[in-house]
Structure formats: C-alpha cells, structure tokens
Amino acid sequence: MVVAAVGTVGAFRLVTSKNVVHAALYLVVALGMVGAVYLLLAAEFVAWVQILIYVGAIVVLLLFSLMLTKAPIGREALDNQQRGVAALVALAVFAGLLLLIRDTFPDQRIEVQATNTADIGNSLFRGFVLPFEVVSILLLAALVGAVVIARRDGSE
Amino acid sequence: MIRLWLPLTFSAILFAAGIYGVLARRNAVLVLMSIELMLNAVNVNLVAFSQYLKDALQAGQIFTLFVITVAAAEVGIGLAIVILIFRNRETVNVDEVNLLKW
Numbered sequence: 001m002v003v004a005a006v007g008t009v010g011a012f013r014l015v016t017s018k019n020v021v022h023a024a025l026y027l028v029v030a031l032g033m034v035g036a037v038y039l040l041l042a043a044e045f046v047a048w049v050q051i052l053i054y055v056g057a058i059v060v061l062l063l064f065s066l067m068l069t070k071a072p073i074g075r076e077a078l079d080n081q082q083r084g085v086a087a088l089v090a091l092a093v094f095a096g097l098l099l100l101i102r103d104t105f106p107d108q109r110i111e112v113q114a115t116n117t118a119d120i121g122n123s124l125f126r127g128f129v130l131p132f133e134v135v136s137i138l139l140l141a142a143l144v145g146a147v148v149i150a151r152r153d154g155s156e
Numbered sequence: 157m158i159r160l161w162l163p164l165t166f167s168a169i170l171f172a173a174g175i176y177g178v179l180a181r182r183n184a185v186l187v188l189m190s191i192e193l194m195l196n197a198v199n200v201n202l203v204a205f206s207q208y209l210k211d212a213l214q215a216g217q218i219f220t221l222f223v224i225t226v227a228a229a230e231v232g233i234g235l236a237i238v239i240l241i242f243r244n245r246e247t248v249n250v251d252e253v254n255l256l257k258w
Contacts, residue, residue: 008169020183027189030170034196037163043203046217050199053224058192058231065185065235069242086179094172101164108160110208115217123213124221131218135225142229149236 020066024059031055041110045117163204170197182249184238188231195227
C-alpha cells in the first residue's frame with residue numbers, strides 16, 4: 001500500500017514536473033516502486049532486472065539525451081495546450097479501469113508463492129526459447145539501427 | 157496475502173499518468189518517459205496475474221522480461237531519432253516536428 005502510494009506520487013510528479021531533470025528523477029522513483037511491487041509479489045528476478053535495466057540503464061540514457069538536446073525548463077515550454085483534454089482522457093481511462101477492476105475482482109487474493117531465479121531460468125530456456133532468440137535478434141537490430149541513425153553523415 | 161485489486165489499481169494509476177504525459181507533454185524525451193510508465197503498468201499487471209493464476213511456467217514473468225527488453229530497444233531507437241531531429245531542427249518539441257505532415 002505504502003509502496004503503491006509512493007509510486008503514484010512519483011508518477012504524478014513525473015508527468016507534471018516543470019523541470020525535465022526532476023521529471024527523470026521522479027521516473028526513477030516510480031520505476032523503483034514498480035520494482036518494489038514485484039518484490040512484494042515475490043517475483044524476485046523480474047524485480048532485479050527492473051532495477052538494473054530501467055533504473056540503471058534507461059534512466060541514464062534518458063538523462064543523457066536530455067542533456068544533449070538542451071531541454072528548456074518551464075510549464076509553457078514543456079506542456080502543450082491540450083493539458084485539460086489530456087487530463088480528462090487520463091481520468092476517464094482511470095475511472096473505466098477502476099470500475100472494471102472493482103467489478104471483476106472484488107475480493108480475490110493473491111497467494112504469493114516465491115519464484116526464484118532458477119524457476120525463471122528453467123521456464124525461459126525450456127518453454128520460451130524461440131521468443132528469447134527472437135528478442136535477442138530484435139535487440140541486436142535495435143543496437144545497429146541506433147548506431148546507424150545517430151551517426152553523423154559524411155563519413156561515407 | 158495481497159488483495160488482487162491493489163496491484164491492478166496501481167497499474168491503472170501508472171497507465172493513466174502515462175496517457176496524460178503522452179498527450180500533454182511537448183518534449184519528445186518526456187513523451188518517451190511516459191511511454192515507459194505505461195509499459196511498466198502493463199508489466200505490473202502481468203506479474204500480478206502470473207502470481208494470481210499460479211502459472212506453472214511463470215509466463216507472466218517471462219513476458220515481463222520480454223517487454224522490458226523491447227522497451228529498452230524502443231528507448232534506444234527513440235532517443236537516437238530524437239537526437240537526430242534535434243541535430244537537424246534544433247528542437248525536440250513534438251508539435252514543431254511536422255516533416256511528415258501532409
């Protein structure tokens with residue numbers, strides 16, 4: 001409950017913060033709290049992957065690109081004119097989801113069973129080998145693509 | 157014992173915040189951050205249902221790992237494109253980039 005509350009605050013500050021660097025740091029808070037939720041749900045390996053990949057790598061990447069693009073600071077520079085409509089749409093989606101959740105799962109409970117890294121590894125390399133390989137190809141393609149896109153022209 | 161609606165509601169909050177961010181932000185990097193938030197909401201749902209349904213294969217957690225990988229690839233490509241646009245147009249505001257506009 002507390003973890004979810006902190007994560008909510010982080011997410012809200014992320015989308016409303018006036019300073020882009022603060023927004024990135026609030027993203028760290030929100031993602032860290034998502035990792036904590038994974039830990040509470042006894043999904044140990046996923047939690048550590050979340051911390052490593054998201055908080056470790058992706059946020060650093062985002063901060064770097066914020067620095068490289070000299071992002072301006074201030075509400076007018078960061079938000080566009082559709083803020084009211086956007087808030088309305090987001091609230092409508094949230095209300096709909098909440099209604100569905102409370103309607104469908106009024107008092108079901110999760111009996112948490114611990115899953116350790118060995119379980120995940122067994123499942124991953126027995127049942128999901130093909131998706132694993134496809135994802136690795138995708139990652140390689142993304143790596144090469146990012147290098148090609150971001151490289152300065154004129155070398156060839 | 158965790159009530160199932162708790163992680164689901166958390167994920168709905170994250171998703172709604174992500175939608176607001178995608179719609180209301182002008183900076184392309186912030187839009188990417190909001191997309192990350194929405195992907196995380198989906199991941200929370202996957203893990204919660206994987207535990208709720210007591211899946212023997214832990215398919216929910218495996219797919220969470222896949223989603224994290226794809227999100228990493230997406231952020232890499234997205235930021236490369238953002239930096240390229242900034243180099244060409246001196247701006248990263250999504251409403252000023254109208255090269256593809258008819």
